[in-house]
Amino acid sequence: MSWFTASHIEWLAVILATIATFVVGFAWYHPRTLGPLWMRLVGLTEEEVRTAPPLRFVATGVVAFVTAIVLNVLMVELSVLSVGGGALFGAFLAFVMRAGNQVIHHGFELRPHTLTLVNGGHDIVALAVAGAIIGAFV
Structure with missing residues (x-):
């Protein structure tokens, strides 16, 4: 695995990209954005989300x-x-690998298509932001 070496990793970019995905998730699933829709689709209350195990x-x-x-x-x-x-690379990877995975699993689980769009959209935006941050460093 000569292509996977630590010398290629920009650690500050990785840390910032990781934090950015949490920021995107906080905004995406916030009670003033898509949070109420997402909670309804997965059958959770705001209290259950707020008290989830760390x-x-x-x-x-x-x-x-x-x-x-x-x-x-x-x-x-x-x-x-x-x-x-x-940004484009991150969005593309998320669309194919993560949103695609949700299409498959949500389809077999008979989950609402809207849930797939909400979660898949989050992954696409989060990895686009992560990719943009990493792209600024590499």
Whole structure:
């Protein structure tokens, strides 16, 4: 795996990209934006969301961090070396890998299409922002 080396990783960019995905998620699922719709679609109350076990957020942070590392390495290896290119690359990866995954799973789980759009849209925007941040550093 010579393509996956720590020397290609811009650690500050990875940390900022990870934080940015949380900022996007906070804004996306906020009670004044898509939060009420999302909660209704998944069957949660605002109280349940507010009192969720902290371990869920830790796990999300670990996945966001690893995702930013992989995004960084892929961008370097594929010479995606700009803010705009990073945003497009991140959005494309999210559309294919993450939103596509939700289309498959939500389809089999008979979840509402609106839920797929809400969650998939979040992933596309979050990884576009992460890609743009990484693109500013590589």
